[in-house]
Amino acid sequence: MDLNLMRELSVKTDSKIVLLVVDGLGGLPLEPGGRTELEEASTPNLDALAARSDLGLSRPVAAGVSPGSGPGHLGLFGYDPLRFQVGRGVLSALGVGFDLQNSDLAARINFATLDDSGKISDRRAGRIPSEKGEELVALLNENLKIDGVEVFITHEKEYRAVAVFRAEGLSGELSDTDPQRVGLEPLPVKPQDDSPETRKSAQLANAFVEEANEILADQHPANTVLLRGFGMHPALPSFEEAYKLDAAAIASYPMYKGLARLAGMQLLQEGAGIAGEFETLKENWHAHDFFFLHVKPTDAAGEDGDFARKASVIEEVDAQIPGLLDLAPDAIAITGDHATPAKMKSHSWHGVPILVNSPYTLPTTDRFGERPCAGGSLGVFPAEEIMGYLMGHALKLNRFGA
Amino acid sequence: MDLNLMRELSVKTDSKIVLLVVDGLGGLPLEPGGRTELEEASTPNLDALAARSDLGLSRPVAAGVSPGSGPGHLGLFGYDPLRFQVGRGVLSALGVGFDLQNSDLAARINFATLDDSGKISDRRAGRIPSEKGEELVALLNENLKIDGVEVFITHEKEYRAVAVFRAEGLSGELSDTDPQRVGLEPLPVKPQDDSPETRKSAQLANAFVEEANEILADQHPANTVLLRGFGMHPALPSFEEAYKLDAAAIASYPMYKGLARLAGMQLLQEGAGIAGEFETLKENWHAHDFFFLHVKPTDAAGEDGDFARKASVIEEVDAQIPGLLDLAPDAIAITGDHATPAKMKSHSWHGVPILVNSPYTLPTTDRFGERPCAGGSLGVFPAEEIMGYLMGHALKLNRFGA
Known part of the structure; x- marks a missing residue:
């Protein structure tokens, strides 16, 4: 999307937009001739909405390329995912609510197990419980002292945490220490370019690992840290700047909260489960003019290869559609950030069904599904x-040119 | 369109192309489940042609963006409408047949009414008749003298005229004087950048308004001028340069004549009404190898919200198709510059049905309409x-590469 064009043409109005992201919505038939997860699910409400909507298949990133959640969502928010690359560390920091500043360097931490020979024997430290993870994070925060940089460590979940390095002149062009396999030694952090900022940042990160190893020496199985996904805060124009939207986000996982915060969205305290998220939408309906609502379990079911469970989560979403329509949004998009076909047990590059509803549509079918969407009036885009x-x-754009 | 590629591959041949632009052709159903204007119209000839054509939906400018006629037509002519932005003044100057030179600065004039307190009380001077407008233009041309610049004023229609400033070193980066609402004072022309050319041009334009006010002082209700849409001639490669086409245009409104002249097309003196325009095509068939034929009343009916009239204009176009086919063009495209759904009473961003006919097509249906086009072999593009x-x-492009 040309965000300068959006900035030029967008106008503040009272109309309200909902972007409902059913994570990993796109699917595939298990066998030729079969149906996809969405086609197999019983979705009377989505089907009725499709009969009044523009349909299409949305394509993330590039042909044949399976996106991670970061680029998948940046694309949905209108940012070029190839231009704005966001490190996993940054997403995690934002997701735990850390107030990341423009000069901060963030990285993801996994607590892990080093054996006596200095090799990794478990990349997740025996999946220590969250209480233990919190305890270790407190231990590190108390004892870590590295010259020339402040380090903030925040616990995420179980064996996962985030480190934020605060100093002037840092860079995120750094390699991971995680060798991605057990039986290997952790890698040193290596600078990926030759700038003084990057060399300095690599030194700081390596000093961090060295000190952490000393502090954690007695904490087997969590006796070391692996660092991944180094990155700085990317300079994304906010939803307010790009679209003049006062945007709010409803999501249950840190990563998606982090993505929403990158776009300048306000995080709403979400209710439990899918129904709870829609309840949160309803409660906050009058306070914002754009809502990003993120549903996670479809993706998790797809990753598990559980076709039936994914279809059943889609049915759970379908049950919330009447309540959504009762709010009378001016424009709705329902789609996913990528496909996660149960058949592949992973994210994929396939087109993601999308439905765009407003009073101004060219409906082509009365079913919401991959195949009906392929022939829709939005095309594959x-x-x-x-x-x-x-x-x-939502009638929020002025005409372009005379 | 990559015009350098076109320039490299295009060859001069005897084959002939017709681009029939039915302005604002795209539409929407008034109610879910209904038909669009084009689908509702009885179009046996267009349907029969669709059965031998490639179909698709063409998308102007960008997703969700409703184009003005300028960018809409630049896109149809293969120019990037985001790169080549043309001021309304330039379009008007070209439309009235003014021989605009590359260094000329053009602006649109509205005659308007100033009240005793210096505020605008009517932005259209009581819609003075064309004869009065002509008289006032003559008065201005006789009496205006501004140091350092030649000014040419040409009457357009009723209260509308065009001013062209001719001098070296002008710039079109100027703001309008029209405050867009009555009850406000006219705005001064302000430079939109800090270059000497732009500051000089702002001074000249403000001097023009001051002198015009003196000359028109006794001409209530047309006692002032508002200036809008400043711009210079854009450096578009002509159809001859880009495509090696000797192009001619048949259009009844100044704006579309202006757009055609920007592309270097020769303007043909058009017959009256839609039938007259097709008659002009027939009379000039042997003199050119590309014809742009512009039909306006569909857009006007759409803007008026008159679904039935728009459908009826489409039927009028349909009646001309057999005569068009009798000329045996080698390639025909029938489309619009944008959608103007009667439901919206305005230009919109929706896909515009397009039919491309030649002996080398992949037909998919026997109906010309938005929904059949959504599933066509051209896709949404x-x-x-x-x-x-x-x-x-039209077999006018060489193969690219060995």
Whole structure:
């Protein structure tokens, strides 16, 4: 999406937009001739909405390329995922609510197990419980002292935490220490370019690992840390800047909260489960004009290869559609950040079904599913354009040119 | 469209192309489940042609963005409408047949009414008749003298005229004087950048308004001028340069004549009404190898919210198709510059049905309409690519690469 064009044409109005992201929505038939997860699910409400909507297949990132959640969501928010690359560390820091500043360097921490020969024997430290993880994070925060940099460590979940390095002149062009396999030694952090900032940052990160190893020496199985996904805060224009939208996010996982915060969205305290998230939407309906609502379990079911469970989560979403429509949003998009076909047990590059609803649509079918979407009036198009369509359908864009 | 590629591959041949632009052709159903204007119209000739054509939906400018006529047509002619932005003043100057030079600065004039306190009380001077407008233009041309610049004023219609400033070193980066609402004072022309050219041009434009006010002082209700849409002639490669086409235009409104002249097309003196325009095509058939034929009343009916009238204009176009086919064009495209759904009473961002006919097509249906086009063999694609398809279908492009 050309965000300068959006900035130029967008106007503040009372109309309200909902972007419902059913994570990993896109699927595949298990066998030729079969149905996808979405096609197999019984979705009377989504089907009825499809009969009044524009349909299409949205394509994340590039042909054949399976996106992670970061680029998948940046695209949905209208940011070019190839231009704005966000390190996993940054996403985690934002997700735990850390107030990341522009000059901060973030990295993801896994607590892990080193054996006597200095090799990794468990990359997740025996999946220590969250209480233990919190305890170890406190221990590190108390004892770590590295010259020339402040380090903030925040616990995420179980064996996962985030480190934020605060100093002037840092860089995120650093390699991971995680060798990705057990039986190998942890790698040193290596600078990925030759700038003084990057060399300095690599030194600090290696000093951090060395000190952490000393502090954790007696904490087997969590006697070391692996660092991954180094990165700085990317300079994304916010939703307010790009679209003049006062945007709010409802998501249950840290990563998606982090992505929403990158776009300048306000995080709403979400209710439990899918129904709880829609309840949160309802409660906050009058306070914002854009809502990003993220549903996670479809993706998890797809990753587990559980076709039936994924279809059943989609049915759970379908049950919430009447309540969503009762709010009378001016424009709605329902899609995923990527496909996660149960058949592949992973994210994939396939087109993701999308439905865009407003009073101004060209419906082509009365079913929401991959195949009906392939023949829809939106065609097969880059996910980055979805925000443009939503802004148009909500009548929030001025005409371009005389 | 990559015009350098077109320039490299295009060859001069005897084959002939017709680009029939039915302005604002795209539409929407008034109610879910209903038909669009084009689908509702009885179009036996277009349907029969669709059965022998490639179909698709062409998308102007960007997702969700409703284009003005300028960017809409630049896209149809293969120019990137985001790169080549043309001020309304330039379009008007070209439309009235003014021989605009590359260093000229053009702006649109509205005659308007100033009240005793210096505020605008009518932005259209009581919609003075064209004869009065002509008289006032003559008065201005006789009496205006501004040091360092020649000014040419040409009457357009009723309260509308065009001013062209001719001097070296001008710039079009100027703001309008029209405050867009009555009850406000006219705005001064402000430079939009800090270059000497722009500051000089702002001074000249403000001097123009001051002198015009003196000359028009006794001409209530047309006792002032508002200036809008400043701009210089954009450096578009002509159809001859880009495509090696000797192009001619048949259009009844100044704006579309202006757009055609920007592309270097020769303006043909058009007959009256839609039938008259097709008659002009027939009379000039042997003199050119590309014809742009512009039909306006569909857009006007859409803007008026008159679904039935828009459908009826489409039927009028349909009646001309047999005569068009009798000329045996080698390639034909029939589309619009944008959608103007009667439901919205305005231009919109929706896909515009397009039919491309030649002996080399992949037909998918026997109906011309938005929904049949959504499933066509051209897909949903940028309007800028239409000229490429026309050149291909007319066998006017060499193979690219060995």
